[in-house]
Structures are given as C-alpha cells and as structure tokens.
Amino acid sequence: MKRSYYAGRDFQKALSIDELRLLAERRVPRLAFEYLDGGAENEVTLRRNRKVFERIGFVPRTLVDVSARSQAIDVFDQRIQSPFIIAPTGFNGMLRQNGDLALAAAAKKAGIPFSLSTVSTSRIEDVAQHAGGRLWFQLYPLKDREAVKRLVERAAAAGFQGLFLTTDAPAYGNREWDQRNYVRLGHPSMRAKLDVLAHPVWLFNVMVRHGAPRLANLTEFLPPGKDRAIDGARYMSKQLNEQLDWSFVRWLREIWPNRFMIKGLLSARDAGIAAAEGIDGIVLSNHGGRQLDGAISPIEILPEVCRQVGSRIMVMIDSGFRRGSDIIKALALGAKAVLIGRAVLYGLAAGGQEGAQHALDILRNEVDRVLALIGCRSCAELTPDYLLFQK
Ligand SMILES: Cc1cc2nc3c(=O)[nH]c(=O)nc-3n(C[C@H](O)[C@H](O)[C@H](O)COP(=O)(O)O)c2cc1C
Structure with a gap:
C-alpha cells in the first residue's frame, strides 16, 4: 500500500519515527545524515534489521480488561x-x-536511562552535571589501559550506574557513505562542503556558535592544540583493540564498581560465556547494521539466547527498532529492555531536545497501544504465545 508521509516542517506533527527521519534528512547536511542513517557496505544487515520484524506476527488476545495497563519495567531493581x-x-x-x-535531558523526562558513548561530544562530567538522570557509560576497549582506567574512573566518579563494553568493533565497519563524504579523515569532499553551505542554520548552530564539536572525553589523551574531532577520530582509529578477549573483560570488571554489561553479542555461545563469567547484562546487537554487513539480526537469535541464559543474565537487544510493536515483539521473546539508536537520533536531528522527546513519546504511545490491542496489561505478562513466526 502506498503511504503519504508528512512533508511539513514542524517535528511535533510527525506521527512516526519514519516521518521524523524525513525531517531529519532535511535539517542536517549529508555528511551528518548519512553518518547517522547509513550502514556498512551493501546495507544487507541494515535492511534485514527492519525486514525481520515483518516475519513476526501478533496473536492478540481479546476479551481482556486492559483499562489499567503499564509499560514500566524493572532494570537492575530500579523502575x-x-x-x-x-x-x-x-x-x-x-x-x-x-x-x-x-x-x-529527554531520557530523564521520559524516565529512562541514557547511555553516553566513549566518542561523545559532551564530557562525562558535563552530562552528569547538566542533564542528570539515570546514566550509563559505553566504553570502546582502547588499547591504552591507562586511558581506559581513567575513563571508567571518571564515569564512576560522575555517578554513572552502568557500563557497556562494546565488543563488536575490533575494526571499523566499512561505511562507504562516510568515505564518500570525506576525501580523508576529517576533510569533507567538495560535494559534502557544498551541501553544508546549503544548511546555514546547521552550519551556524553546530559549527560556528559553539565551536566545532570535539570528542570531549578523549581530549585529555591528545597532544595540546591537537584536540579537534579529527584528531580524536585519528586517536580512536589507532586505539581499536584487535586483541580484545575475555581477559580484558575480567580486568575491566575489577576496576568498574557498578553494573557491567557487554554490548554487541550475536552468538548464544558468547552469551553463555558472559553468563558463566557473571556479567550483569548483555545487549544482542549488530551495531545497527554499521559493522559487519551480512550479520544476522539480533532478534533472530534472541529466543535461543533467552532459553540458554535468560534466567541468569539480563538480556537486552537493539538494532532496527522503529515502532512500539517492534519493542513488544522483542519483550515477548524474552528481552528485558530495548536500546534505541537511530529512532531517537532522528528526533534529535529534526528538533533538538524536544524532537528527541517527541521520538520517545511516539514510541511510548505505540508500546501502550500495542499492549492494549494484544490484550496485555504489562510488559511482565508478555510471552512468545502472543507471537507467530512466518518462514
Ligand atoms: C550514529 C550512530 C553512532 C553510534 N555510535 C556508537 C558508539 O559510539 N558506541 C556504540 O557502542 N554503539 C554505537 N552505535 C550503535 C548503537 O549503540 C546501537 O547499537 C544501534 O544504533 C542500534 O541500531 P538502530 O540505530 O537501528 O536502533 C551508533 C549508532 C549510530 C546510528
């Protein structure tokens, strides 16, 4: 069926994450939008992350009183x-x-945790101080152990309650969009530069008014005067840790005092090792189709992982979630929570904090509606009985 999408300028009127995506595409230049939106190589995995949900159908119950329903959940004993x-x-x-x-700030308003990347453009301490809320930190396992130690100590001191160790990036994914937009790391192509000039509001707000964004957590590891984003990106490319293995995980757990999670698993075998190692949680993820093209979608392995380790470890999932119905499907298959990547970034690009809040509102309303329509009062009641798989 053909769909007509909202083509206006007011992000508050966007009805779905797809509509926010269209607005985002118009608000930011290509080099930013394609970085956000694109996937690795032929984007087979990127597409698979969406297609996979179409093969899972709902088996709704009716004649169930759903007048009092709640989508709140407990994550590590906190609501x-x-x-x-x-x-x-x-x-x-x-x-x-x-x-x-x-x-x-949008996460805090919505009553959900926010995860800050190693390669964020705001400092760990500034996020804790200015935005607050429930915060988790994501760590790329840099080669330099002293730098890792310093980053996680800073996150713990700032009050971050959880740590994700990302394990699916021993090398950069082959993202050709980014290569096309930059002739060399940090040097936009002529096509990208001209496109930036066509977005004067973005150019002024993002690059001029506040100064070009930097990889704020990494500047202390860079030589003085060499702390631009491109210097941070160069540092990261040298620090990608191809030797990462379980010994690093054990070492990291010793120095991190709070909840510890591994992000980027796709194999039930690895999930089994994580459970045996006593890790608090895992995120099944293919990095939103940005790393290994051809990788499976995490929801395909979710039932097997939950069968094997679901009672011992908190299983979370991400990659491709754009609708409340997608989230409900993952929960029914045993995931405890879903990580939202691009869906909220489209909102951010379209309308800043309010745009991000709007994206979270859309998802919350969709989750609520699906619960009602399948005859279910809470996330805790969800089971695979609400689903049917099509081949
Ligand atoms: C623009 C962008 C930047 C990302 N940066 C990181 C990162 O710094 N660290 C990380 O562990 N994952 C990163 N990811 C992956 C996300 O954490 C998440 O796994 C992914 O976005 C989920 O897929 P979705 O975007 O389809 O929801 C990034 C994803 C996107 C789209």
Missing part, C-alpha cells in the same frame, strides 16, 4: 517508565549542538 533505553551513539553534537545533553 524505568518505558521498556527502552537510549543507546550509546558517538558524535551526537554533529546532529545538534550539545546533542548528548539534549538526549540525556
């Missing part, structure tokens, strides 16, 4: 108001000035 969490994403300041602060 959160919706079954989703903002995923860690880098360079948010490229979409909107102070993007990390805006997202953290």
